[in-house]
Amino acid sequence: MKNWMQFMVLIASITSASALLASGGTERGGSQMPSVNNAKWKAECSSCHMLYHPGLLPERSWNKMMAGLDKHFGENASLDPMTRDEITRFLVLNSADKSDNRRSSRIKQSIPANAAPLRISETRYFTSKHDEISPATFKRKSIGSAANCIACHQGAEKGNFSESQVKIPR
Amino acid sequence: MRNQTMLLALLFSINALAATPQELLKQYEGQAKQDNPAFSGFSAERGASFYKTERNHSNGQKVSCATCHTADPRHQGKTRANKVIEPMASIINPQRFTDAAKVEKWFGRNCKDVLERACNAQEKGDYIQYLVNVK
Numbered sequence: 001m002k003n004w005m006q007f008m009v010l011i012a013s014i015t016s017a018s019a020l021l022a023s024g025g026t027e028r029g030g031s032q033m034p035s036v037n038n039a040k041w042k043a044e045c046s047s048c049h050m051l052y053h054p055g056l057l058p059e060r061s062w063n064k065m066m067a068g069l070d071k072h073f074g075e076n077a078s079l080d081p082m083t084r085d086e087i088t089r090f091l092v093l094n095s096a097d098k099s100d101n102r103r104s105s106r107i108k109q110s111i112p113a114n115a116a117p118l119r120i121s122e123t124r125y126f127t128s129k130h131d132e133i134s135p136a137t138f139k140r141k142s143i144g145s146a147a148n149c150i151a152c153h154q155g156a157e158k159g160n161f162s163e164s165q166v167k168i169p170r
Numbered sequence: 171m172r173n174q175t176m177l178l179a180l181l182f183s184i185n186a187l188a189a190t191p192q193e194l195l196k197q198y199e200g201q202a203k204q205d206n207p208a209f210s211g212f213s214a215e216r217g218a219s220f221y222k223t224e225r226n227h228s229n230g231q232k233v234s235c236a237t238c239h240t241a242d243p244r245h246q247g248k249t250r251a252n253k254v255i256e257p258m259a260s261i262i263n264p265q266r267f268t269d270a271a272k273v274e275k276w277f278g279r280n281c282k283d284v285l286e287r288a289c290n291a292q293e294k295g296d297y298i299q300y301l302v303n304v305k
Contacts (some may be wrong), residue, residue: 047253048249048250048251048253049249049251049252050251050253070282073251074229074250075250075283076278076280076282076283077279078278144251144252145252147251148251148252151252
């Protein structure tokens with residue numbers, strides 16, 4: 001009887017473990033970032049560069065970013081105060097601090113508590129994930145720089161950075 | 171508060187009026203006359219040279235409108251972050267210069283990026299005149 005119980009427990013745990021594996025990234029705690037939407041974020045934050053998912057940086061980074069739009073990576077990206085504040089609220093609400101997907105958590109954990117990086121590519125999470133990519137690859141015409149996630153991660157704007165879907169262009 | 175209300179009213183009135191590049195040009199013409207009583211109309215040639223002239227930026231780079239929009243405004247441009255910019259020339263892209271708020275937003279940003287100062291109404295009008303005239 002006791003053996004039979006142990007067997008059932010074993011079967012149950014195998015089943016739930018494989019269900020968890022099969023569910024891939026979409027589940028709570030998976031690595032897929034949640035689907036988020038805000039019309040102003042979409043329009044304003046993708047006119048010069050790809051649309052970065054708010055789950056890629058912690059709240060303090062977004063606040064710093066949005067407070068310095070007049071000098072945004074060397075360019076003037078100023079917004080009227082109403083638009084700026086709405087986008088800031090949206091970014092904060094969906095930031096890596098507020099997200100429970102695995103990738104956001106790891107990005108957040110890789111950033112020292114006293115740092116508020118503006119470049120995702122400067123986080124330890126990013127550099128360790130891309131340590132096999134040479135600087136020359138990032139500089140390819142088809143890629144441009146490490147900021148252009150979407151060149152290799154087609155689902156980047158949807159918060160999908162799944163390694164199995166990476167295609168590095170020539 | 172009063173200033174904000176007036177600014178909003180101004181924005182809405184510009185928006186309501188400027189549905190075509192010609193209406194936008196009219197707005198800038200009014201401002202240009204105020205800035206300079208000797209103002210005698212916009213010039214597409216001046217606009218073309220404004221568009222192409224490279225300036226020495228304090229960051230050491232040479233920049234012009236053409237840096238991102240390409241020398242031929244009928245072509246697609248590219249931002250420094252690798253994103254496509256739709257052509258500036260009205261003949262290819264009739265959406266250009268039909269939204270006053272959008273036009274002001276981008277003049278506001280790009281003049282500071284390229285010239286390191288705001289553009290005046292004469293420069294904005296010349297620029298639009300050039301891009302509307304490109305065949």
